[in-house]
Each structure stands twice: as structure tokens, then as C-alpha cells.
Amino acid sequence: xxxxxxxxxxxxxxxxxxxxxxxxxxxxxxxxxxxxxxxxxxxxxxxxxxxxxxxxxxxxxxxxxxxxxxxxxxxxxxxxxxxxxxxxxxxxxxxxxxxxxxxxxxxxxxxxx
Amino acid sequence: xxxxxxxxxxxxxxxxxxxxxxxxxxxxxxxxxxxxxxxxxxxxxxxxxxxxxxxxxxxxxxxxxxxxxxxxxxxxxxxxxxxxxxxxxxxxxxxxxxxxxxxxxxxxxxxx
Numbered sequence: 001x002x003x004x005x006x007x008x009x010x011x012x013x014x015x016x017x018x019x020x021x022x023x024x025x026x027x028x029x030x031x032x033x034x035x036x037x038x039x040x041x042x043x044x045x046x047x048x049x050x051x052x053x054x055x056x057x058x059x060x061x062x063x064x065x066x067x068x069x070x071x072x073x074x075x076x077x078x079x080x081x082x083x084x085x086x087x088x089x090x091x092x093x094x095x096x097x098x099x100x101x102x103x104x105x106x107x108x109x110x111x112x113x
Numbered sequence: 114x115x116x117x118x119x120x121x122x123x124x125x126x127x128x129x130x131x132x133x134x135x136x137x138x139x140x141x142x143x144x145x146x147x148x149x150x151x152x153x154x155x156x157x158x159x160x161x162x163x164x165x166x167x168x169x170x171x172x173x174x175x176x177x178x179x180x181x182x183x184x185x186x187x188x189x190x191x192x193x194x195x196x197x198x199x200x201x202x203x204x205x206x207x208x209x210x211x212x213x214x215x216x217x218x219x220x221x222x223x224x225x
Contacts, residue, residue: 004156033212033213042202042215042216042217042218043157043202043215043218044215045212045213045214048212056212058212090156090157092156101147101159101162102147102159102213103159104149104156104157104158105156106154106155106156107155107156
């Protein structure tokens, strides 16, 4: 089975712009979670989607949003980018929602200038 | 919410020695504890996990132990090899959804 794929792998944006990141889960997986990874804060949970519905949300401002499509692919959007949004954004997929093993993609490295 | 603490933040061992990484959690409702290995430029990869109804689990050179009473769990790597060098993360989750709480990571260096 192919693993979790994320596009693009690298991205450079300037402050004030917006960005959309994409995640394709493992075939058959219906739950997709997003995480932000930074050296200072570690891995922080953004949100989780299951069957096109947001089921859980972390403690991030409303500039961070996401959605999931009927084929389980997911996108996350960050509007009005700030320098502090520079991070590795990781997507993870799992079969169902409750306590299932999560499989991570390689991440999208976002640099905000 | 859940708080996961991980120690040490860095660890250097000689090739062939054992490495131990420890994590504690705060919420007794947590019942699933995975460990991830992250190599440079890659996403975290699951290496072993344990559920709260089990005290110990082993997979070749890797083992995890869980002490529910003390709310701590540990990763043990025996006969370390240079390719074990990476950042290791512990995590905890509970029945309410798919949210995982991660430790801050341990950078393991295995010296040949």
C-alpha cells in the first residue's frame, strides 16, 4: 500500500499571504489529522477529520482551517501568514477515529518570510 | 488536557549499548501509547505501541513498558546500531477521538 502523501513538500511564502496544503491518506483510511511541528513547541495537534467532518480541534487560531473530501483526501489552509507559522506540517491517517494507529506523511516544510 | 513529559531530551550511547527513554502522562483516561521515530527530513514513523491493558510489549530489539499506576511508560532499545540514531517521540491518547499528545522528543545518537 502506498503511504500518506503530502504536497507540496516545500513552500516559501511571505507574511500576509495564504497557503493550502494537501494530504492523501493511505487507501481505506478515513481519519486524517494535521499537526504542526516546530523546534520550540514540538508536535502540536491542529485538527482531525473523519467522513468529511471535523471531529477534534486543537488550540490554534481561526486562521488555520481544513476540510476533507469524500475520497478522504484533506487540505489545510492558513490565511494571513505570520512568521511564526514557519514549521513542518504533518498529516497522519488512520482507519477509524478512536485510538487507532496513526501513520504520518513526510510533511510540508513551510517557510514564511 | 493531557500533558506528556519526555526525558532525556538528548541521549548518546555507544553502539551495542542499550538506550532507555522515559515518558510520563497526566490523564489517567489515556489508554494508548505509541512511540515514533523521526529521521531527518521525514515524518514520524510508528515503531511500537502499547495499550493500557498490557504491561510490556517487545518487538525484536525494541520494547515498551507501561506502569499505569505511576502513569509512566518507557522505550527500551537494546544492542543499538548507528541507524537507530534519530529523534524519538512518545505519545498518549484516549478514547475521545483521534487526538494524540506528544512528548517533546529525544534525540538519540549511537556512536559507532
